[in-house]
Amino acid sequence: MWPAVDRTGPLGLAVSGGPDSIALLLLASQALPDEIVVASVDHGLRSESATEVALVEALCSELAIPFTGLSVEVAPGNLQARAREARYAALAQWGSELDIGALATAHHADDQAETLLMRLARGSGLAGLAGVRAATFVPGREEMMLVRPLLNWSKTELAAVVEGMDVDAAIDPSNRDDRFDRVRVRQHLAENAWLDPIALSASAGHLSDAWRAIEWYAQIDWEEMVHEERGGSAYRYYANVPRAIAIETIVRIITQLGGLASRGDAARAFDRLWHEQNASLGGVLIRPDTELIEKTGVTMRVWWFEPEPPRTTH
Numbered sequence: 001m002w003p004a005v006d007r008t009g010p011l012g013l014a015v016s017g018g019p020d021s022i023a024l025l026l027l028a029s030q031a032l033p034d035e036i037v038v039a040s041v042d043h044g045l046r047s048e049s050a051t052e053v054a055l056v057e058a059l060c061s062e063l064a065i066p067f068t069g070l071s072v073e074v075a076p077g078n079l080q081a082r083a084r085e086a087r088y089a090a091l092a093q094w095g096s097e098l099d100i101g102a103l104a105t106a107h108h109a110d111d112q113a114e115t116l117l118m119r120l121a122r123g124s125g126l127a128g129l130a131g132v133r134a135a136t137f138v139p140g141r142e143e144m145m146l147v148r149p150l151l152n153w154s155k156t157e158l159a160a161v162v163e164g165m166d167v168d169a170a171i172d173p174s175n176r177d178d179r180f181d182r183v184r185v186r187q188h189l190a191e192n193a194w195l196d197p198i199a200l201s202a203s204a205g206h207l208s209d210a211w212r213a214i215e216w217y218a219q220i221d222w223e224e225m226v227h228e229e230r231g232g233s234a235y236r237y238y239a240n241v242p243r244a245i246a247i248e249t250i251v252r253i254i255t256q257l258g259g260l261a262s263r264g265d266a267a268r269a270f271d272r273l274w275h276e277q278n279a280s281l282g283g284v285l286i287r288p289d290t291e292l293i294e295k296t297g298v299t300m301r302v303w304w305f306e307p308e309p310p311r312t313t314h
Contacts, residue, residue: 011147012100013038014091017052017170021106022059023158024150026165028104029063037066039094041087043074052170059167068094080180085139092141102145107132110155113200114185116207125263126244130211131204151205154197217241218248226253233257234306238291239273246270253305254282273303283308 013028015021015038028036040056042049053069060067072086095103112131119128134151138144150158162169178184189195225238226249235253239246250266259282261269269279269286279286285308292299 009099009101010035010037012036012091012095012098012103014087014103014105015040015056016106017056018106019159019162019169019171020108020150020155022056022167022169023153023161024104024106025056025059025063025065026161026167027150029065037068037098037100039068039070039091041070041072041090043072043083043086045074045079045083048170055168055170068098070094080182088139092138092144095138095144096141100144102147103138104147104149106150106158107148108150108153108155108158109201110186110189110197112151112204113189113195113197114182116200116204117185117189117195118181125267126207126211126214127263129204130208131201133208134205151201152198214244214248218245218252221245221249222252225249229304230306234304237303237305239301239303243267243270243274250281250286254284257282257284257305257307259283280308285309 011028011032013021013025013036015025017040025038038056038060040053042053057067057069070090072090074086075082091103115131116129119131122128132148132151134149135145135147138146176183178187189197221241225240227236227238228234229236235256237249237253239249241249247263247266247270250269251261251263254261254266261282265281269281272279273286273288276288278288284305287304289302289304290299291302
């Protein structure tokens, strides 16, 4: 997950003070002695948060691990989403200042299982069902690697690590607040033993492998089947791949032409185009056509992308 040859600095750990992240800290301190640094973020949303940061600081002091406390302001809106954005922004800034080699979080198998079930319930596509990746990039900072080394560990196993080391951990009351979808899913998992988080996490991993294959083929589709026309003001796409791959290419072309489109929008456009109907998406007009390839004598499906003409007003 984080090969020694790829390391350019210490491993930065995001530690909240909860049992999962404390387990991450304890495990990393044994696996990578003298190669880790720790940050804890105070979101300022609960009176206990400063105490939790202090708990992490005290443990790091005991283990002789460099520690930094970070404070953020959470913007109005979706509380969990805005807190996540603020947290990652602060961690990215901290990581840049310390020149860390990667940032590690304590996401585990139960988290992955919860995410999979939530997205299944919402009808997510393969990109969503792939869940969280073991290795990716910090949101908004593609130069900084984000690793999740605990995806094969269950929450119960991590709690046992903390208990076995006789270390205190904080309990965030929001993790029991059933106003949040994730908490309700967590309760459902706890009440149904046949839903094994490790198995569900493994399934998310298989879906992630499938998604990587689609990304790989979508890149080939882009390089070989998409042609820039009229100085980049239009695109010609030889659309003869499976729907899941074509959707990725459609989104990419729309982006190149300055528009925005979700995968769901692109899927609906694909269905229209496949039935030889025009589609409009993100300010782009898409027209279906065919073209005879003289070299092979094969007639191929071709879709033309160009900005929609300005609408006339009377």
